[in-house]
Amino acid sequence: MRLQLISLLALSAVAAPVATAQDLLIENVTVLSPERAAPLDGYSVLIEDGRITAVSSLPLSAAENVTVIDGAGKYLTPGLMDSHHHVSFVPGMGAIGVGVAAANPELTAAYVEQQPRSLLYHGVTQILDPSPLNAWQTFEDQPVRPDFFRCGEIPTPGGYPGNQLGEGERAALSSYEIDPALEGEAARVTREIAEDGAICVKIYVEDGFGDANAWPVFDTALIRELVDAAHDYGLPVVAHANAVDMYRHALDGGVDIMAHGMWNWNWPDGEAPVVETLDRLVADAVGYMPTHMVMTGISRHMLQGTLDDPGFLNVVPPSLMAFYRAGGSDFFSEELASDFPPEMPAEEVGSILGYGVGRAQAATGYLHQRGHPILLASDCPGSPTFANHAGLCTLREMISIAEGGVSLAAVFEAGTINNVRRFGLEADYGTVVPGKIANLLLLRANPLETVEAWDSIETVILHGRPIQRESLRAGQTSSN
Numbered sequence: 001m002r003l004q005l006i007s008l009l010a011l012s013a014v015a016a017p018v019a020t021a022q023d024l025l026i027e028n029v030t031v032l033s034p035e036r037a038a039p040l041d042g043y044s045v046l047i048e049d050g051r052i053t054a055v056s057s058l059p060l061s062a063a064e065n066v067t068v069i070d071g072a073g074k075y076l077t078p079g080l081m082d083s084h085h086h087v088s089f090v091p092g093m094g095a096i097g098v099g100v101a102a103a104n105p106e107l108t109a110a111y112v113e114q115q116p117r118s119l120l121y122h123g124v125t126q127i128l129d130p131s132p133l134n135a136w137q138t139f140e141d142q143p144v145r146p147d148f149f150r151c152g153e154i155p156t157p158g159g160y161p162g163n164q165l166g167e168g169e170r171a172a173l174s175s176y177e178i179d180p181a182l183e184g185e186a187a188r189v190t191r192e193i194a195e196d197g198a199i200c201v202k203i204y205v206e207d208g209f210g211d212a213n214a215w216p217v218f219d220t221a222l223i224r225e226l227v228d229a230a231h232d233y234g235l236p237v238v239a240h241a242n243a244v245d246m247y248r249h250a251l252d253g254g255v256d257i258m259a260h261g262m263w264n265w266n267w268p269d270g271e272a273p274v275v276e277t278l279d280r281l282v283a284d285a286v287g288y289m290p291t292h293m294v295m296t297g298i299s300r301h302m303l304q305g306t307l308d309d310p311g312f313l314n315v316v317p318p319s320l321m322a323f324y325r326a327g328g329s330d331f332f333s334e335e336l337a338s339d340f341p342p343e344m345p346a347e348e349v350g351s352i353l354g355y356g357v358g359r360a361q362a363a364t365g366y367l368h369q370r371g372h373p374i375l376l377a378s379d380c381p382g383s384p385t386f387a388n389h390a391g392l393c394t395l396r397e398m399i400s401i402a403e404g405g406v407s408l409a410a411v412f413e414a415g416t417i418n419n420v421r422r423f424g425l426e427a428d429y430g431t432v433v434p435g436k437i438a439n440l441l442l443l444r445a446n447p448l449e450t451v452e453a454w455d456s457i458e459t460v461i462l463h464g465r466p467i468q469r470e471s472l473r474a475g476q477t478s479s480n
């Protein structure tokens, strides 16, 4: 039974999303692969049937029907993996199938069609969705898309995140239910998650936002039980937590990965044992998803000029941009402003909400100094903000962790080898090595010299198929 399950999971991990893979030869290119200390200049890379078959310093001869790309002056890297992206949420609207998104089906459809293209436009060739809800199959049905992986999420009964939703919404957003009062629930639910093909388990360690601090959370014993049961199926446990006390609780439970950076420190500064807790994370080798874009996106939703960001033109369907400009997402501005005095200007609310970003950057920079591997994980959109769009958000997350003091080599590792190692995908992704799936990027600039080089993509190679970046821009398809 166990063996069958594992082979099924392996199959689902390598299924190609696009029609026919073609053979491809990239010549005279500089290969950057995260396991190598130095770039390989003037190399040739051969791709057959969607996988890398040769990486050579000598010219390779190829059959007649092989497409040849001249890589002179360009950089070939593995495609990026963002291990915290939500496919079932529309920026500026919220969850697909409920509320504002349900009331605007055409705009939702335009986003759903553009989302995988925007991810690829920014070089994201693999994503992991920790709480895929009800629309991930629609994502998988898109004709050209990143390879998709998901966790099974177990909301806390009576707690987060279900307590943020109306009753109808809760019913519409399917997930795995657990009754902590019953025996054997951890084993039952993790088995269900594994058999459904998820590659991780997501739990929530959250006792409240702002002034709230009495929401129920799983006790340490139950978290431990869930971790043990998940490990029986080879699944890591990812825990939502972003405050010092919740981090400690999750660490007590032995979770494998923190789904958020630590930005929620007690006021005032200096008292909270932030460093102690981060040191414990390092000692326990627990994975760290910075997700700086959560607070950045909330802050930018309130700030003027956010919609004038030129980066949005590449990833936001024009119809959706018109909806934002007409005030369609004002419901979220009002919700954010409601926590502040009514006379406070939106700019001030936005800058207060952005305060956590500097803390998140400081925590990420500290972990990097300690030699702890960072995971590229943006958590986009992360809220109903209109500021966090697929793909662009991953790029901004990389820029933000670099600003936090993470070296460019470590940013590169965060987006490639670190995520695939953490989630058991190393056989297929993360390096430019024969045998791996040919999800690759051809860049015009060197990402080890500037983080903005990740925005210089010329060609995205998906299972061996070269796609010109420009063809993926928003507004290039009929319906958006």
Ligand SMILES: [Zn+2]
Binding pocket: 084, 086, 130, 379, 382
């Ligand atoms: Zn999330």
